[in-house]
Amino acid sequence: MLMGWPAAAVLAAYGGFCVLAVLGCPGDSGSTTAWDGVVRDSAGIEIVENFGTPLWPEGPGWEFTEVLRIGAAYGRPEYQFGRIGGLQVLSDGRIAVTDAMAHHLRFFSPEGVHECTVGREGQGPGEFGSGSLWLLRGPGDTLLVLDGANYRMHVIAPDGTWLESWSTRPGDGYSMGSWTGTVPTGRITSLHRPLRQGDGTLSDTLDTILERDVHGAVLDRLARLPSYLTFFRGGPGTLQRYYNARWTVLHWGDGIVIARTDEYRFRWYGPDRALKRIVSLAREPLAITDEDRSVMLRSWDEYLRENRVAADRWAEIKSALRFADTFPPYRLSFYGPAATLLAQRVRPLRDLGAEEQKEIRPRVVYPPGSPEWDVFDREGRYLGAVVIPGTEFPERSGFFRFFQDRATGTWYMVSIWEDELDLQYIVRWRIDGRMPG
Numbered sequence: 001m002l003m004g005w006p007a008a009a010v011l012a013a014y015g016g017f018c019v020l021a022v023l024g025c026p027g028d029s030g031s032t033t034a035w036d037g038v039v040r041d042s043a044g045i046e047i048v049e050n051f052g053t054p055l056w057p058e059g060p061g062w063e064f065t066e067v068l069r070i071g072a073a074y075g076r077p078e079y080q081f082g083r084i085g086g087l088q089v090l091s092d093g094r095i096a097v098t099d100a101m102a103h104h105l106r107f108f109s110p111e112g113v114h115e116c117t118v119g120r121e122g123q124g125p126g127e128f129g130s131g132s133l134w135l136l137r138g139p140g141d142t143l144l145v146l147d148g149a150n151y152r153m154h155v156i157a158p159d160g161t162w163l164e165s166w167s168t169r170p171g172d173g174y175s176m177g178s179w180t181g182t183v184p185t186g187r188i189t190s191l192h193r194p195l196r197q198g199d200g201t202l203s204d205t206l207d208t209i210l211e212r213d214v215h216g217a218v219l220d221r222l223a224r225l226p227s228y229l230t231f232f233r234g235g236p237g238t239l240q241r242y243y244n245a246r247w248t249v250l251h252w253g254d255g256i257v258i259a260r261t262d263e264y265r266f267r268w269y270g271p272d273r274a275l276k277r278i279v280s281l282a283r284e285p286l287a288i289t290d291e292d293r294s295v296m297l298r299s300w301d302e303y304l305r306e307n308r309v310a311a312d313r314w315a316e317i318k319s320a321l322r323f324a325d326t327f328p329p330y331r332l333s334f335y336g337p338a339a340t341l342l343a344q345r346v347r348p349l350r351d352l353g354a355e356e357q358k359e360i361r362p363r364v365v366y367p368p369g370s371p372e373w374d375v376f377d378r379e380g381r382y383l384g385a386v387v388i389p390g391t392e393f394p395e396r397s398g399f400f401r402f403f404q405d406r407a408t409g410t411w412y413m414v415s416i417w418e419d420e421l422d423l424q425y426i427v428r429w430r431i432d433g434r435m436p437g
Helices: 007-014 290-306 311-318
Strands: 018-022 038-042 045-050 062-070 084-089 095-099 104-108 114-118 133-137 143-147 152-156 162-167 178-182 188-192 206-212 218-226 240-242 247-252 255-260 265-269 275-281 321-323 333-335 341-346 369-376 382-387 397-404 411-418 424-433
Touching: 062 411, 084 397, 084 411, 084 424, 095 133, 095 424, 178 247, 188 247, 218 255, 247 333, 275 369, 290 311, 290 321
Parallel strands: 045 275, 084 133, 240 321
Antiparallel strands: 018 038, 038 045, 062 424, 084 095, 095 104, 104 114, 133 143, 143 152, 152 162, 178 188, 188 206, 206 218, 247 255, 255 265, 265 275, 333 341, 341 369, 369 382, 397 411, 411 424
16 A cells, blocks of 8 residues: 555655666667666665656657548447547457447447447436546456446446446545546556535545445555645635646556656556656756736636626636746656557647637646657656647547557557547557567
């Protein structure tokens, strides 16, 4: 079990170390370039420092080629998507997709042929609510559908058989939580924030990370972390702060990665949930300028106008907005192919065109994203950046999943794609380029 926000691990990250390696060997990262980072040791924990020079040589790291598209604007309804909530790729190459607007789960063959549809709208057995339907994959390709509207997790077999449902209703003073996925052992990890009580105070000052089995039983409390609701939102009277630090919990292999978006540092935990490695990347902070602030304030003007807020209140509302000095060092993190870790770069507001600025949603807590993602190998070494199609602001590609064709060794990405008419599709991309071994 992780202790609190592990105090020993945090102290180790900043204490004295023995240097194990400088200018590491290229190893199996698909490169002939020497690594310029440092690995330090502290009580058995690896501290991996990347100084910013990519291990990969110049040139594109990966190239993405579309090889399959599922979806249609007209025709058979099983190929039309309303609002995709989640997707997963099963071990046999089949694709499972939840549609929150249609209130069901669909299965497609590896060739994109519709196989079956499960569920309908409602609150009873075999039914989904009206909220977004997040989709997780458990051991044996068991699927778990997070039904936020009904406060339930539905467990569905890979053939579409409905196995069971269990409650995710808030309890013990915490929110329903954000659910990050499963590991090969079948454990489900979720991050929960304290609830705001009737008198306006919070039930706690810390977030908590829980692990459950696929039947919903809580197995462990992994960590308690300073909550952004109390530590990172700004002082009294703050309506919104750009941009709040956020905890992220990510499954990586058979372990998990915990990070906070205001620092370029990832804490990797092994299968036993002991801290194994701390990985950092040195990068010059990207300043939030007066131009960035002006772009956001203009977006607030439009937001208040659309919501018919009285004009004499605008100044008061906007005076409660706060800005940090710099953008977060990265926007999102995600697991990648070949046991890589991906971190999306931030795109400053000032770089957005006039039409793109119209897409800004003032209440969104994440900054705009760049199509460029930093790539780290399984040892935490910085490889370089890749461009993932559709992830630039405003995003045309939402969720994505990576999988490998075992027969050919080829890696693929399956993503949600949205066209200019806001129609959604499922797209499979072949990934060509160097991969860590």
